[in-house]
Amino acid sequence: MLRKRTLGQDTKNENVKLDTKKAPESSEGPHRESKKTLWSRVCNVGKVILLIIFIPPFLNYASLQRETVLLVPKEGISVDIGLGQKIHLLCKGQGQPVVLLDAPTGMSSDAWFHIQEDISQTTKVCSYDRVGLGFSKRAFQNDTTGMERVWRVSTTGRMVDDLHRLIKAAKIATPLILVGSELGSLNGRFYSHIHNMEVSDLVLIDPIPEDVFEDDQWHQYWYSQLVPSLQAMQFSAATGLSRIFIILGWMHPAIEGENVSEDLIQRQKFCLSNPSHQSSAVDEHFFLNESVSQVRELSRFKPLSSITSVSVITGDYFDAQLPPHLNKVVAERQKRFLEQSYPSATRVHVPGADRKMVYKKPSAIGTMFLQLGCSAAFAGGKMKTSVNTESS
Known part of the structure; x- marks a missing residue:
């Protein structure tokens, strides 16, 4: 006879079954x-x-949108040179001849800050930001014809065309004294050879030798080390890292010191953080070889007029931070180029200076320039200097 399972047994068995079913779930939890x-x-x-x-x-x-408005120098103006392009121009002082300053490669007109202050005590002096640098924004598109289509952007030919239109649009009196450093010296030479009647004196500071890129060591340094480092700066600015590095004190402006105004420091920080400025600085360095070629070809085709006097200011090195053999390459080729192109130029040597002299030794440059350029133009007398001066 079958025994009946008690209620307790059934409940117990069901609980066991339920526990068995629940066991895998508890292990997966x-x-x-x-x-x-x-x-x-x-x-x-x-x-x-x-x-x-x-x-x-x-x-x-x-921040850049706000600083573009707030940091523009009060004395500066934006000049419409046509073709949809505007250039930032800053003039100080009164008198003639007017002195026009063209900055080193990849730098804004702030490089001339101290020198411009010194010269403005004697005559009118103007500096400008080349297209894409500082407060001269590059136009996005140009559908016009003319010189702007002949020359590649960020090369001397295009810059000189912009400069000529700037001088006309701003009604700067000519003939003027044209001063250029590094790439600015290439622009000054190109301009003086084409528009010789508009330039009474040409002052070249650290002029770029015409054949320097023919040297393999220099070519490798420029395109394998310098340009990539500038491209890294451009990337840093585009990603906002440069502003962070500046805030943390890991990145500093090139022009510093007790006599540097806060406005100038902030403008430099603006340029360091501005990808547009950094992009144009990269382009100017990258196409410098092409700029050199343009000037060399023009010099052969159209020599400088005898009515334009030339003065050259150089230091001990091209760059004190470069290895000696690279500085030697520049010095040797620079000397040969000046002897061939401007044999009658007045030569001035600044002891201990390199290509940063326009903002590292501004007082020396300002004083010598007044003696070399303005005094000669005012009085038509003999140029004299209190430093190492030699005539080529």
């Missing part, structure tokens, strides 16, 4: 929880990375 925790961590890390990627460029862009 911690694993699922760990997966959720890991995924949440990944999401949080992703959010942080996105914030790092997007917030610095956004904040940098917003």
Whole structure:
């Protein structure tokens, strides 16, 4: 006879079955929880990375829009030179002849800050930002014809065309004294050879030798070391990192010191953080070889007029931070180029100076320039200097 299972037994058996079914679920629970925790961590890390990627460029862009308006020098003006392009021009002082300053490669007109102040005590002196640098924004598109289509952007031919239109649009009195450093010296030479009646005196500071890029060591240094380092600066500015580095004190303006105004320091920080300025600085360095070729070809085709006097200011090195053999390459080729192109030029040597002399030794340059350029133009007398001067 079959025995009946008691209610307690049935309940016990059912509980056992239920526990058996639940057992696998309880073992998967911690694993699922760990997966959720890991995924949440990944999401949080992703959010942080996105914030790092997007917030610095956004904040940098917003700051640049505000600084573009606030940091423009009060004495400066924006001159429409046509073709949809405007150039920032800053003039100080009164009198003639007017002195026009063209900055070193990749630098804004602030490089001349101290020198411009000194010269303005004697005569009118103007500096300008080349297209794309400082406060001269590059036009996005040009559908016009003329010189702007003949020359590549950021080469001497194009810059000289811009400069000529700037002088006409701003009604700067000519003949003037044209002063250029590095790339500015190439622009000064090109301009003086074409528009010789508009230039009474040409002052070249650290002029670039015409054949320097024919040297393999120099060519390798320029395009394998210098240009890539400038491209890294451009990337840093575009991502907003440069502004962070400046805030942290890891990046400093080129022009510093007790006599440097806060406005000048802020303008330099603006340029360091501005990807547009940095992009143009890269282009000027990258196409410098082409600029040299343009000037060399023009010099052969159209020699400098005898009515334009030439003065050359050089230091001990091209760059004190470069290895001696590279400085030697520039010095030797520079000497040969000057002897061939401007044999009658007045030569001035600044002891201990290199290509940064326009803002590292501004008082020496300002004093010598007044004696070399302005005094000669005013009085028509013999040029004299209190430093090492030699006639080629």
